[in-house]
Amino acid sequence: MMRLRGWPGWGKHRGHGNPREMTPAATNGGGEPPAPPVAAELAAESGPPVEFVATGTGAPLAAVRSVVAGSFTVASGDVREVRRTYLDTFDARLRAAGLTLYAQDERLWLARRDGTGEVLSEEQAQDASEPLYASALGGGRLSAALAPIVARRAVLQVAGVALAAQSLRLLDGLAKTVVRLELESPEGLPARLRLRPLRGYEREQRQFAALLLRSSQFAAGSEPLVDAAVRAAGGEVAGITPAVNVPMSPDEPAQLALARVLTALTAVCDANLPGTRAALDNEFLHDFRVSLRRTRAVVRELHGVLPAAAVPELRAELRWLQVQTGPVRDLDVYVETFDDLPALLPAELRGELGPLGDLLAERRRDAREQMLTALDSERTRQLWQRWRELLSGLAELPLDDRPDALTPAGILCGRRIRKLHRRMVTMGKAIEPGSEPAAYHELRKQGKELRYLLELFGRSLFGEELVGPLVSALKGLQNVLGLHQDRVVQSEMLFEAAPAVAARAPGIGSQLAMGALMGRFETEAAEARGQFRERFAEFASPSQRRIVREAFPK
């Protein structure tokens, strides 16, 4: 079987390739292109590999020959036709981690995106057209490398390229190889030439790089092939994440900033729907719901920009959609974390959770069916249609029932941020150790709205330097409130599920186990309440309040 190694280098020692590829002409190409070169790298004594992109229209091999004529002779290996499929999570976690994963020649290759292009792992591939999961890749190096990065996210195809790969060598006067090159000519994209490190021949490599850059036929590569392939396929190079970063100006009319933010949030919702429907992994639904919740927060907090007559129904419909997707998300989390539960129990009860697990899995299946029915319903279709019409035509709508439409975004958002912060301070002060869980939950909901405003508008309007520390203090508080709410809800879920579990498992073991878990969750909720005061004090400290007062307008 033909085996290609992208950037031969199995370990720390560069230039290590396929054991079978020992003859010079057989060394091979195919791998993640390195980071774009910079002048400093070219000048370095022993820099990382450098990638060049053909800019001319002629055959790239002929171009190389003409560029090096008089300095080196070119020896070329066989041309290999290669089909390469790039893989990543929907939110491009591997890319963010500086890695590239691809399937080629029935193998999976994990390589660095950086200048070394080092292949970290390669193994026999499963069918890469199906979603891959780190947990299902066995216990090898690839699984170990991927698991901490992709967690439970599905690894999906993000782009495919058909390319002709060819190894080239530049020879000196003794016919000694002094430069190794990999030439890749992807269909529909410019050819790429990658300079591979060759110990002891750095001077020749620099000489060659300089010759290339001086020629009009190659330019320093500006983006890795994977990014070019994703872009060419119409994909988002950086993946789809719920993070929305919309540039805006404090003095622009609020309606313009708001329309852009809501449009971006809607795009995230849209993008996550197919994965949600197909249940590729739980994060699609999660990211859909986060974006929907952010949308609702913006509508609620900045409702004066939208037509007053439309807002109540809009809010009701968006809430309805959130509710339709809520049970599945809750059950996703329960099922996902179910395996952690036995460790919380005394040894004799650890085997008693099977009936609860079965019940949760069954409920999840039912909830998914209901959710899919709702997502595909006429009601949902109409909601999105009206929503899109509203956003695209917002600036043209009458202003008489939209008092905040033309208010400068900085004024309007700053005012809301200030007000929300003050409200949270008031609510938090009223919370005492004996307060009902609902009081903590209400504060948490306000905290989410504040955080959304800070992240969606605050960062862009007031700058990271100001908003960053506020978000950080808020996160500390929200973590405690989130943990508290999770434990309260989990405990309530167990109490509610107890009769159904009892009907399935007549013995007392499951009930005892669930009771023990409830006790554990209630204890953890109490501990979270115990931490509340300290975290709230950080959030509502005089210095933080002063910053809010001074930075955000009344």
Added chain:
Amino acid sequence: MSGGPRAKVLATYNIKGGVGKTSTAVNLAYVAAEQGASVLLCDLDPQAASTYLFRVRPNVKGGGRGLLRLRRAAGEAIKATDYERLDLLPADFSYRHLDLALGDFKKPAARLKKVLAPLRHEYDYIILDCAPSISLVSESVFAAANALLVPVVPARLSARVYDQLSELAQHGRVGDRKIQIFAFFSMVSTAKPLHLDTMARIREHAGIEILGVGIPEADEIELMGERRNPVGVYAPESQAAVSYRALWSEVLGRLDGHSGPSR
């Protein structure tokens, strides 16, 4: 990376010249790299035959003294060969005075080991191609090596072979550490009754262990100088190439603490 040494250091050694040391070093280095190990071949012979075979210019900055004296000299002098995972520390004409250069140091015998120490983290095997002699350089090689690969030409008087090997066994003891000595028949011509007879007599000698695999006298090996490549490149199916692969396999099997390259 662990702090301790990793690469096994093997040296081709014989007091006599013309017994196949360089061709053994070059071909075993190639075979090891072909099989997936990372290999450094150090050409310590001022005649620079290994260096020539890999088309590398025999030039080490600072020469033999620089190599021994400067901390990074060896690493900086290394050249990649045309083959994946196989690097070369070239020879330099000044190595003819390596004995004198070693004499400058307080512990000359330990110097080469010190020079190689950082490189042992980078490779699975370091193969030393040594000049034919018994000298301070030899002492230094014994101190650095885990094992000696000793080509024995069966045409030579067998009594001389016994002397050489027992002498080596004495020289090869460094403190409490005993260097493994892998003697093997080189330049064997099975068509010559003298070779067969000599080989049989040496193998019967109780005090001497000779590896099972021998390297034939072959045109393909002699062609190395013309082709400037290991035999496995231009005649991979030849008896010579097959013998080198078998020899490497036997050496690996007998090497103390060998667990194969970490692949």
